[in-house]
Amino acid sequence: MDNTSNRNWDNDHFMHPWEGMDYLGQNDRVFIEASNGVYVTDEAGKQLIDGPAGMWCVQVGYGRHEIADAMADQARKLAYFSPFNNTNSVATRFAREVAKRAPGDLNHVFFTTGGSTAVDTALRFVHFRNNLLGKPEKKKIISRQKAYHGSTYFAAAVSGKERDRLWLDKPNELAHFLPDVNPLVRKPDQSVADFLDEKVADLENAILTLGAENVAAFIAEPVLASGGVIVPPVGYHKRCIDVCHKHDVLYISDEVVTAFGRLGHWFASKDVFDIQPDIIICAKGLTSGYSPMGAAIFSDRLMEDITGADGQGATFSNGYTYSGHPVSAAAGLASMQIIEREGLLEHVRGVAPLFQERLRGLSDLPLVVDARGMGLMGCVQCSYKGDKNSTLENDYALGALIDMECQELGLVLRPIINMCVMSPPLVISEDQINQMFDILGQAIRKVDSVKGV
Template sequence: MTLHDNTAGPARDWDNAHFLHPWEGMESIGDNARTFAETARGIHVTSESGAELLDGPAGMWCMQLGYGNHEIAEAMADQARQLAYFSPFNNSNSTAARLAHEIAQRTPGDLNRVLFTTGGSTAVDSALRFVWFRNNILGRPEKKIIISRQKAYHGSTHLAASVSGKERDKGWLDQAPGVAHFLPNVNPLLRGAEQSVAAFLDEKIADLENAILSLGPEKVAAFIAEPILASGGVIVPPEGYHKRCIEICRKHDVLYISDEVVTGFGRLGHWFASEEVFGITPDIITCAKGMTAGYVPMGACIISDALIDSISGEASKGATFSNGFTYSGHPVSAAAALKTIEIIERDGILDHVRRMTPLFQERLRALGDLDLVVDARGKGLVGAIECSLQKGSGADLLEQDYTVGARIDARCQELGLLVRPLINMCVFSPPLIIREDEINAMFDMLEQGVRRAMDDLAREGLM
């Protein structure tokens, strides 16, 4: 047996004995039966048993151009043969420099300074550290509180996790004390029975301003927000939410960080969603995932010229922003990102996403008619269904049913579809290259998977 022998039996034993997975459940550690994704092509992955599965989540929101793209693979190989690594602390490299330039050409406003990171978590860490660094130089050492939101997810490094608002991720791991203040859930589904969406929006904007005033504008450094709260359940705030939030931030000298780790690089049909979709020009954008189409890790923290100018030159007080990574601007990752940008533009992928969106959203909304589904929501090529054994409002919707998502996931996989179960929700964000017939096939399988799960629950007397 060679080091490349992936025989299913031994590999499963090795997986359970040695591979500590993200979000590993300690109760079942060493006794998991995960599906092994062994090969892939286009929007499908093939399991260890030979089953072909449509990749509904695009890996982890990241496989924008699908699997088996030889152009990206060759670009990476060519770069590795030419130069596999350079030290970003002491040198530079034309591939990384060109990528920074290409990103700056596609960002809104004056967001032209690109700090390369290893992924989304370190991009968020870098953004927060820069905000604090700047306030220290400006003589405002007390202006450090970060406002975030319930259900937000910004990463799993210590600092990024500390500004994340997903309750189930906070049960046993420590967060940095005093760093973040969390606003209430912005999901319109949770508004009162008699409350209009407009009134709910007013309430959410008031939540932000009241928090700033209560904490003290002199102490609040930044507001960090995903345009769509992705891992929190694809929560789409009411229309106009982000524009009104940034107005409040500007009013009180609070920076606006847009976490586009999921929405960046085409997920909503634009390079970045902040300006084109939500009408805002943030002070900082973080991105990762789709920037290399998932082929290799990379992230970026993109900072406005105005912020850089405010603490550079004579205003710098001789300070050094002592933040960065061994692999910042890694040339092989940069080559993958450049090829990704080239293909997206050459093949009209952004236009394609916008053309596919109406069908995607139409099929998604139709799932809301199923008895188990209490909400079907999304934007662009990202969606989620939220399920409950008790269809209703208020407390019923807040009950976390840990069985529903797993049942739907299992039934969908039997039908040939991978989804991402999040307790009582199923999330999907397929590769951007998905075609109309594939969208219909995906939703056909998802609907059938939900119906089969409903039959299971009915037989067990749970429905």
């Protein structure tokens, strides 16, 4: 097939996520046509390290025939069932396996089509539950600036990335946003400990100002992923959940990115941050990206006072045609088996120190403002430091230049404005980690050497 035709068809017919209207029909996107392990291959046959693992999701790496075979076998046996009217053993088994790995009493798994629909499901459930409990005013959701929770109507409403909120309508009355939790933005004379106190106070003050009787939940990512891999100060989540439960506010942990190994554990909430959420949301690594799927996981405690005689005959009328899709469930089960058989959680914990060391080693480069991360998540934030007239347009251009140089050298990044984000497949080796950061460092130096040209 003539790739010119493909490129024309891409511009004429394939409307991509976050499509820029200024360049609609004029894009020159790289075609990714094959993959294996931590590598993807473009249309010219060039192999590149997949720095973001697709979109934070290809945990076990590409080319896993075991997952492909499980999906094919399931599709031949049963490609679909209606979750509204029937059930299926593969989906049921997958729900059980997810619940076994979720912390505490998070035993009720509601499968969705992805992370956004999982967030929508969680928020609808919280409202539904409060209606049944006779608390119809308790509906406000507290979130954070720079948080990202999805692009469906409710999920977008609680997402705090301000540049994503300019042109699309949202139910603005639903959400209340707290200030940025990134320690990088603290006042010059402010310690991290004082900044932490301030961020926890932000939450409690918001609950008190809005009225606890009006606040339903606080939704938080353990690490704010799409906001730029923002790692809150140590102890932040533990103190926040204590504030929430003090005021009868539910704590929703959005683990769409961090669950299924990204931080070296099935779920990060309990094992990394020592919290027991009321609801966990997951997606992405749930099937290692081999098939679309997400889930909202609810605690037994949330169910106990709205079921049985307390259910009042109500129906949680939220659902999706593809909830618990058997082919996706088969992919998820096969991915879990690979993670356990190959010890990938232990592997992540073993290579993460090198990943973080190499990441922070870029801090001394002239363009680098900050290098931060946790586990196999990292962000290198860049800026023309001496440019007092730096604009958002300049930041976009800088990020695009670094991204282009990286691709030339054999690395795919996740460019978010002026932030170079990485979250590679969990199977990445130490040699590949070193290669990845060697390329990124070389690209940043190259861009710095030609700035202003």
